[in-house]
Amino acid sequence: MAVYTHLGAEALARLIGEYALGELISAKGIAEGVSNSNWLVETTKGRFILTMYERRIDTAQLPFFLGLLDHLAAKGCAVPATIHDRSGAAFRHVDGKAVALIEFLPGVSPSVPTAEQARSAGAAIARVHLAAKDFDGNRTNDLAPADTLAILEKCGAEKLATIDPELPAILPLASDLVAHWPQDLPGSIIHSDLFPDNVLMLGGEVSGMIDFYFACNDAMAYDLAVTHAAWCFPEGTYDAALGHALVAGYESIRSLEKTERDALPLLARGACLRFIASRAEDWLDTPPDAQVLRKDPMEFVRRWQFYDDAGREAFE
Amino acid sequence: MAVYTHLGAEALARLIGEYALGELISAKGIAEGVSNSNWLVETTKGRFILTMYERRIDTAQLPFFLGLLDHLAAKGCAVPATIHDRSGAAFRHVDGKAVALIEFLPGVSPSVPTAEQARSAGAAIARVHLAAKDFDGNRTNDLAPADTLAILEKCGAEKLATIDPELPAILPLASDLVAHWPQDLPGSIIHSDLFPDNVLMLGGEVSGMIDFYFACNDAMAYDLAVTHAAWCFPEGTYDAALGHALVAGYESIRSLEKTERDALPLLARGACLRFIASRAEDWLDTPPDAQVLRKDPMEFVRRWQFYDDAGREAFE
Structure with missing residues (x-):
């Protein structure tokens, strides 16, 4: 549970500029994921989770994972859709690392499920x-x-x-x-x-x-x-x-x-x-x-x- | 930059229930603070930062810090006001640790200020x-x-x-x-x-x-x-x-x-x-x-x- 990479406000604003998501309003590094860094990002168009893939995940597999989210979300499953950039790409690179944006979904994870x-x-x-x-x-x-x-x-x-x-x-x-x-x-x-x-x-x-x-x-x-x-x-x-x-x-x-x-x-x-x-x-x-x-x-x-x-x- | 304490959804929902903030919608541990754990919490009434004081801060000083935020916010300074619980308290205790809720404010911190x-x-x-x-x-x-x-x-x-x-x-x-x-x-x-x-x-x-x-x-x-x-x-x-x-x-x-x-x-x-x-x-x-x-x-x-x-x- 960590944010492994510092991503400055300016770099983040540039990245968000590659998507049709309006202006950056807020970004908080979140303590989720053991092999990725994640940020909860708010823009004038909504809220999103930005993931930077640090290790373990072979980025050649990202089209599978991100495409699957799109496929399931389009069919009404409760999964976050992938946000594609202005060129249609499902992921980009920042400082040599792959990054992807997905929808933010509300909800909390139960510790003791009912x-x-x-x-x-x-x-x-x-x-x-x-x-x-x-x-x-x-x-x-x-x-x-x-x-x-x-x-x-x-x-x-x-x-x-x-x-x-x-x-x-x-x-x-x-x-x-x-x-x-x-x-x-x-x-x-x-x-x-x-x-x-x-x-x-x-x-x-x-x-x-x-x-x-x-x-x-x-x-x-x-x-x-x-x-x-x-x-x-x-x-x-x-x-x-x-x-x-x-x-x-x-x-x-x-x-x-x-x-x-x-x-x-x-x-x-x-x-x-x-x-x-x-x-x-x-x-x-x-x-x-x-x-x-x-x-x-x-x-x-x-x-x-x-x-x-x-x-x-x-x-x- | 860490979340030092696991705070389960159920404990969090109970805590939020002590405030007049509606229902818990989302909570993300955020990677801010070196001696506190922090969560970005969303309820049906808005968004808030929950801080759990882990160490370094003498909780006897919390009334000073939290009262100062209230004082400055009331005077129109760009600082988060403290959210008081239903009894009017500025902070509470969870598992023996002091916790406080403050307003969430938009914005990102510049790395290279203009x-x-x-x-x-x-x-x-x-x-x-x-x-x-x-x-x-x-x-x-x-x-x-x-x-x-x-x-x-x-x-x-x-x-x-x-x-x-x-x-x-x-x-x-x-x-x-x-x-x-x-x-x-x-x-x-x-x-x-x-x-x-x-x-x-x-x-x-x-x-x-x-x-x-x-x-x-x-x-x-x-x-x-x-x-x-x-x-x-x-x-x-x-x-x-x-x-x-x-x-x-x-x-x-x-x-x-x-x-x-x-x-x-x-x-x-x-x-x-x-x-x-x-x-x-x-x-x-x-x-x-x-x-x-x-x-x-x-x-x-x-x-x-x-x-x-x-x-x-x-x-x-």
Whole structure:
């Protein structure tokens, strides 16, 4: 959460001048995004989020991400549309870094979601799945279970044990999961990272979904499973009311097929595996004395265990 | 520049409920303030800046700072008024930390001010001086020259030399300055830290002055000297057009007395001394490998030398 680059008022005014957005009124660096700098910008024409891509994101993929937002916004999904510059470009460069402007959307991210909010989030993600089906961009999921298993194997059992002695036990379970991963579930473009932080709410209703930088082609039911694993454990233990509302909200827009429903427990373990791997990797990359919160991968080991124990019941 | 505290949407909505500000619409942590966390908050009644006081500021002084904003705003100065809660309180506590809400003001801070902007800033600070005269709060300047000399002496010549071999030479000059510091210049409440970052501009005009947390009772001409030293060296060297515009803008609202005019070169060296001391102290407190920009105190040693050489001419 930081603004990595100083962007002066004059440079900002010049940049805004490249868009048909009137005059710059205000700009505040905002504490969002871990690999980008972001500003909330106001002009005489409205409010916008300016993102400067600092690292991690391959700018060759920006047309995919920004085009996807345009496609979804045009179909009425609660996502910010990309603002194009006077030449029609979806992104520009400032000081050698790519920058893009998107709509500002109202709303606040819930810390402890309610069932009403989970239901609305389920419906919103289903709308994205349906709306994205005819999007003509493609992006491979580079954090599929086989990739996340490879991350954990690269960490190695010995180092994983330094995080928690029980963590290495995930390695054989993950291998087994990868071996049984379903390949033929109905697909679309999925968000694949829809934690509550990435959802804006006005009261109980979704007003915006943001941070599509993990979006990719993959199974729609996997996205529901990711969202389930991300939303339904507010205090660390499963909240059945949230889980039920999320799935019911999803199915109010798009009915799950039987193969998807049957696969959900396994897909949810795959979602847990992804967050176990990324958290373990970050943990081992972060010195213990760094002033950065290290997120415990064991939280998602416990969620894996929950899904393993509960099976289909977690999605009723 | 950071948000030090996570304030969830639910806690924020509860806090906003204590004010007559309608419903929470949006909240973004903003990258402003070095010792506070700040959020740009939107409600159905408008936009506001929420500040959580993390450290450094003695909350016993909040009634002075927040009362001053109210006093100045009521008199038409371009400062944000404090928003009082339903019980009339200017600040509240959340999780044991003091929080205050102030008005959001439009504008952007110039990186490279124009003469028009300097003129407007000079007029704005003069309006503050006049408007603050009947404010009934008092606060001692705890960064007066004697205090900043004490900071440098505490660093010690040996450590100062590790920053720059020429830095310790400031010590005897500073002692001499303190011995000759004028005690009877006309006073008011002064901002005392009006760098361009603390001024919001719409085009060439000041739309807001912020960050009054160094405000104190002191000589008005000293505040003009601080602003001169902070504004008029955009590329490190003196820009006479800026200096002239700043003083002319000030005098368009309040004429300087002869004693003030005569004292300006010395007051400006006092302003430089303050920033030399705070930068030297921060430099020595910051490990070289910390990912924080260390500001070079020698920049203000060079400005000191400029004021010593130029004398009254710098303020013509």
